Amino acid sequence: MTINGLIHQFVVDPERVLLDILREDLGLTSAKQGCDRKGQCGACTVIVNDKAVLSCLTRAAALDGARVITVEGLGTPENPHLIQHAFVLAGAIQCGYCTPGMIMATKALLDANPEPGTEEIKKALQRNLCRCTGYKTIIEAVKLSGRFIRGEITPDEVRPKKTGSVLGVSHPRPSAMPKACGSAQFTADIRLQGALELAVLRSGVPHARIVSIDASEAEKMPGVAGVMKASDIKGTNLLKIDAAEILCKDKVHCVGDPITIVAAETLAQAEAALSAIKVDLEMLPVLDNPTAALANDAVRIHADLPNVCYEQPVIKGNAEEALRNSAAVVEARFNTQINHAAPLEQEATVVYWEDEGEEGDAKLVVVGRSINIHAHLGMLQEAVGWENMSYIEAYSGGQFGIKAHIASEGIAAAAAVHFKRPIRYIPSLAESMLMTTKCMAFQMDVKLGADAEGNLTAYCNDILADKGPYYFDAGIVRALMTLSGSYHIPNINARGRMVCTNNPFAGAVRGNGQPQVGFALECAIDMLADKLGIDPFEFRFQNSLRPGQGTAIGWIAKEWPFPEVMRALRPHYERAVQEAKLHQSDRVKRGVGLGAGAHGVGKTGEGATAAVELDADGGITVYAAAADPGEGNDSMLSQLTAEYMNIPLEKVRLRTRDTGDTAASGPAAGSRITYMIGGALINALEQLKAAMWKVGAKTSEKLIAAGKPSRYVGRKKNEDGEPMDPQTGQGPGFVSEIHGVQLVELEVDTASGEVTILKITTAVDSGTVIHPQNLTGQLEGGMDMGVGYALREMYVAGKTRDWVTFKFPRIQQSFEMETILVQTPRAKGPFGATGVGEMCMVPTAPAVTNAIRNAVGVWICDLPATPDKIRAALAARKK
Amino acid sequence: MQVRVIGGRKLFFDREGFLNDFEQWSEELFDLLANECGLLVIGEVHWRVIRFLREFYAVNGRVPLNRQLREGTGMSLLELEKLFPEGIRQGARRLAGLPNPKGCL
Numbered sequence: 001m002t003i004n005g006l007i008h009q010f011v012v013d014p015e016r017v018l019l020d021i022l023r024e025d026l027g028l029t030s031a032k033q034g035c036d037r038k039g040q041c042g043a044c045t046v047i048v049n050d051k052a053v054l055s056c057l058t059r060a061a062a063l064d065g066a067r068v069i070t071v072e073g074l075g076t077p078e079n080p081h082l083i084q085h086a087f088v089l090a091g092a093i094q095c096g097y098c099t100p101g102m103i104m105a106t107k108a109l110l111d112a113n114p115e116p117g118t119e120e121i122k123k124a125l126q127r128n129l130c131r132c133t134g135y136k137t138i139i140e141a142v143k144l145s146g147r148f149i150r151g152e153i154t155p156d157e158v159r160p161k162k163t164g165s166v167l168g169v170s171h172p173r174p175s176a177m178p179k180a181c182g183s184a185q186f187t188a189d190i191r192l193q194g195a196l197e198l199a200v201l202r203s204g205v206p207h208a209r210i211v212s213i214d215a216s217e218a219e220k221m222p223g224v225a226g227v228m229k230a231s232d233i234k235g236t237n238l239l240k241i242d243a244a245e246i247l248c249k250d251k252v253h254c255v256g257d258p259i260t261i262v263a264a265e266t267l268a269q270a271e272a273a274l275s276a277i278k279v280d281l282e283m284l285p286v287l288d289n290p291t292a293a294l295a296n297d298a299v300r301i302h303a304d305l306p307n308v309c310y311e312q313p314v315i316k317g318n319a320e321e322a323l324r325n326s327a328a329v330v331e332a333r334f335n336t337q338i339n340h341a342a343p344l345e346q347e348a349t350v351v352y353w354e355d356e357g358e359e360g361d362a363k364l365v366v367v368g369r370s371i372n373i374h375a376h377l378g379m380l381q382e383a384v385g386w387e388n389m390s391y392i393e394a395y396s397g398g399q400f401g402i403k404a405h406i407a408s409e410g411i412a413a414a415a416a417v418h419f420k421r422p423i424r425y426i427p428s429l430a431e432s433m434l435m436t437t438k439c440m441a442f443q444m445d446v447k448l449g450a451d452a453e454g455n456l457t458a459y460c461n462d463i464l465a466d467k468g469p470y471y472f473d474a475g476i477v478r479a480l481m482t483l484s485g486s487y488h489i490p491n492i493n494a495r496g497r498m499v500c501t502n503n504p505f506a507g508a509v510r511g512n513g514q515p516q517v518g519f520a521l522e523c524a525i526d527m528l529a530d531k532l533g534i535d536p537f538e539f540r541f542q543n544s545l546r547p548g549q550g551t552a553i554g555w556i557a558k559e560w561p562f563p564e565v566m567r568a569l570r571p572h573y574e575r576a577v578q579e580a581k582l583h584q585s586d587r588v589k590r591g592v593g594l595g596a597g598a599h600g601v602g603k604t605g606e607g608a609t610a611a612v613e614l615d616a617d618g619g620i621t622v623y624a625a626a627a628d629p630g631e632g633n634d635s636m637l638s639q640l641t642a643e644y645m646n647i648p649l650e651k652v653r654l655r656t657r658d659t660g661d662t663a664a665s666g667p668a669a670g671s672r673i674t675y676m677i678g679g680a681l682i683n684a685l686e687q688l689k690a691a692m693w694k695v696g697a698k699t700s701e702k703l704i705a706a707g708k709p710s711r712y713v714g715r716k717k718n719e720d721g722e723p724m725d726p727q728t729g730q731g732p733g734f735v736s737e738i739h740g741v742q743l744v745e746l747e748v749d750t751a752s753g754e755v756t757i758l759k760i761t762t763a764v765d766s767g768t769v770i771h772p773q774n775l776t777g778q779l780e781g782g783m784d785m786g787v788g789y790a791l792r793e794m795y796v797a798g799k800t801r802d803w804v805t806f807k808f809p810r811i812q813q814s815f816e817m818e819t820i821l822v823q824t825p826r827a828k829g830p831f832g833a834t835g836v837g838e839m840c841m842v843p844t845a846p847a848v849t850n851a852i853r854n855a856v857g858v859w860i861c862d863l864p865a866t867p868d869k870i871r872a873a874l875a876a877r878k879k
Numbered sequence: 880m881q882v883r884v885i886g887g888r889k890l891f892f893d894r895e896g897f898l899n900d901f902e903q904w905s906e907e908l909f910d911l912l913a914n915e916c917g918l919l920v921i922g923e924v925h926w927r928v929i930r931f932l933r934e935f936y937a938v939n940g941r942v943p944l945n946r947q948l949r950e951g952t953g954m955s956l957l958e959l960e961k962l963f964p965e966g967i968r969q970g971a972r973r974l975a976g977l978p979n980p981k982g983c984l
């Protein structure tokens with residue numbers, strides 16, 4: 001067959017597919033595997049004989065004489081194809097894992113139809129999934145590709161001009177073109193000579209004691225280098241952030257817990273040997289819901305940790321008395337589901353050795369998916385018992401919080417230390433789902449009251465959060481810190497309890513506790529507005545917190561531009577309400593809903609570092625471990641540096657991926673990177689600029705000759721504060737907030753219960769905008785994700801195994817989106833900026849369910865709002 | 880989080896006793912923390928390690944690997960581990976005011 005213009009001849013096994021040939025035989029790794037070869041994700045899309053095909057399902061033996069094109073055959077970063085230009089310039093590339101497949105599907109479409117409409121584009125890309133970017137911008141990129149190809153406009157005419165300020169301008173991301181051309185290496189793309197492949201035996205039951213493991217037969221099987229148990233791990237075997245073991249020693253605590261590792265010369269050999277391992281498990285009682293875990297006679301999951309592993313009240317004023325004196329009170333129970341964050345890439349790690357200089361002190365290099373490489377390095381060193389180690393962040397296929405937790409790295413590094421060989425651990429999608437933390441399920445009993453004038457008086461929320469078996473309290477703490485959302489509520493009585501169960505273990509997922517408490521509060525706000533007969537928009541606007549007032553935890557707000565955001569949305573809301581009145585039929589009802597939120601950025605006492613160095617040509621290299629699994633942190637670092645130092649973007653170099661040369665800047669989580677690491681960067685640049693100015697140097701050579709260092713470390717340190725009071729929960733809050741409100745327009749089919757989202761409009765204020773495309777990209781991708789969370793997605797261990805059972809949002813379900821940017825510069829943000837990445841997840845789900853209520857009159861308080869639940873609610877109302 | 884008042888200043892430490900702010904460290908604080916963990920006799924050799932750790936962190940924004948610490952101090956790993964009651968990771972680094980190697984930051 002001909003591949004990218006070159007003739008190749010293969011003798012192939014009938015079972016091999018085109019994806020194997022491309023990736024394994026030819027090293028053409030642009031085509032990705034993202035769905036266990038089930039044809040569900042489209043990341044492997046290539047063109048065969050002028051048609052887009054899924055290379056994971058295409059048998060190689062059937063391709064005799066075929067013409068194959070991959071994204072490597074379209075163009076290179078130096079000489080890209082017009083479609084690659086279009087995807088970069090449209091801002092349609094975030095993590096980049098789906099991008100080569102998207103581009104190839106686009107090429108096949110445009111070759112046949114140079115001017116497709118939106119529906120034709122949706123049809124052509126219907127097999128391609130994206131989690132980060134949102135489908136709106138991908139559709140725009142296809143249309144821009146068409147305009148380029150038809151010669152209506154050129155990339156140079158679209159590309160921002162390199163004159164004037166670089167802030168507020170969507171200059172192409174430094175990482176975008178390598179992703180568009182397939183030259184960005186994700187972990188599974190890295191080939192290591194002589195590497196062992198791993199397969200891991202995981203628990204199929206949620207709670208059991210490990211009685212014995214017999215691997216004697218497996219160890220004799222062809223190609224097997226050995227089988228590892230917990231006792232073979234040299235270090236502590238503990239991953240501190242979750243208190244989870246790399247391999248379970250005595251007990252398994254949830255489905256998917258790892259028990260043994262098989263290392264073999266090939267993955268097939270490792271997987272074959274897994275089935276020969278005999279594990280004797282003694283079943284233990286299972287706690288499958290938090291309420292069961294509260295019972296006095298409930299089995300204890302950990303001997304040294306009570307089932308109620310975290311409990312914190314939040315008390316302000318006298319909520320019970322205020323509710324008694326309120327003109328209106330609403331009361332409801334809200335439930336959110338366990339959910340998977342769903343990055344498209346599997347949770348892969350590769351590990352190799354280097355610097356074999358001194359005996360017993362070789363360097364172990366871990367390449368993986370971490371968004372906190374220095375902290376994860378520290379944990380891995382102790383857990384696997386090897387100190388001379390570095391961690392390199394590969395290009396990473398989305399994350400949404402779960403890569404704040406170690407997943408595959410512990411197993412791969414422990415195996416490398418044990419077998420003294422390089423290791424490739426590329427788990428399947430099904431296994432990746434089993435090994436990763438999940439969005440925590442909350443049960444919330446809520447009371448909300450207001451006086452006759454519509455002023456909020458009191459709020460009660462009794463939260464029971466399902467932690468799964470391993471401890472991590474950041475989600476429940478954030479939920480309590482942001483309990484009162486955007487509003488001033490003078491009296492609060494809340495309690496947050498986090499409970500250990502045998503359900504999947506929960507961790508940070510986009511918003512990390514805020515989407516859950518936001519859902520309860522924003523639905524209760526609509527319920528109360530309804531009871532008082534006040535428009536829900538006016539009710540929100542009236543009750544906004546104002547600077548000088550305190551949040552639920554008594555944190556006094558200094559900046560709170562929520563009313564400005566509401567004002568910006570008002571005409572859109574009024575238009576939507578009018579249009580909804582005009583579009584009603586007997587069966588299909590249109591509704592309008594609102595959701596708001598204030599997402600916290602930067603904790604009290606938190607710090608970040610970044611280093612800068614003046615280069616010989618007057619350029620600047622930034623050294624900061626600012627992970628970028630798709631958000632565009634490369635743009636942020638580059639544009640802040642270029643702006644502050646008044647140098648061209650091309651002269652800014654970024655070193656962000658390796659613990660060996662970066663400053664430890666903290667996690668790419670909590671929407672903190674721009675505010676915290678951007679702040680540290682500006683501090684470093686201030687020092688450099690002052691030194692350069694003092695001696696009149698513009699290059700490193702002249703600066704050093706003048707007796708000044710060429711490298712400076714900058715810090716951003718938030719003021720320290722007392723911890724949350726254990727009795728009242730009063731204490732310090734976040735040092736900055738993103739403010740947003742979303743307007744959802746949807747239709748509900750009253751017969752089927754199906755919901756069709758028509759449009760979501762987001763008004764947001766995250767301070768000065770550095771890169772508009774990156775900012776709207778976060779919001780748009782988040783809207784698709786938020787609607788998935790609101791309507792369809794949930795994770796059931798053992799049953800959710802792929803993208804179909806997960807109900808991954810697809811391009812056919814995409815909808816119109818509009819973003820309104822309000823820019824209130826933040827006093828302590830770099831050039832007035834703060835973060836934005838998680839804001840979109842806070843308001844979407846309640847805005848959707850509030851719109852459902854507006855359409856058909858039923859409250860759905862239990863996420864996801866599936867057609868079954870809507871039909872049941874409608875039927876109950878009729879009775 | 881632990882809050883302690885030392886020398887009239889309110890200082891913040893994490894659960895494992897690591898100082899929250901590298902810049903709040905002082906030689907007096909080192910003396911106190913060293914005393915608390917049983918390091919009663921402090922010599923030039925200890926200061927060589929502490930100075931190296933702090934200078935490395937100040938210039939690089941990260942903690943050194945043991946290999947870099949060995950090269951920087953001219954001492955063997957065994958000597959370094961013995962020098963501080965809780966070794967290098969939990970001992971020397973903590974006394975030097977460097978962040979917790981396993982902390983979020």
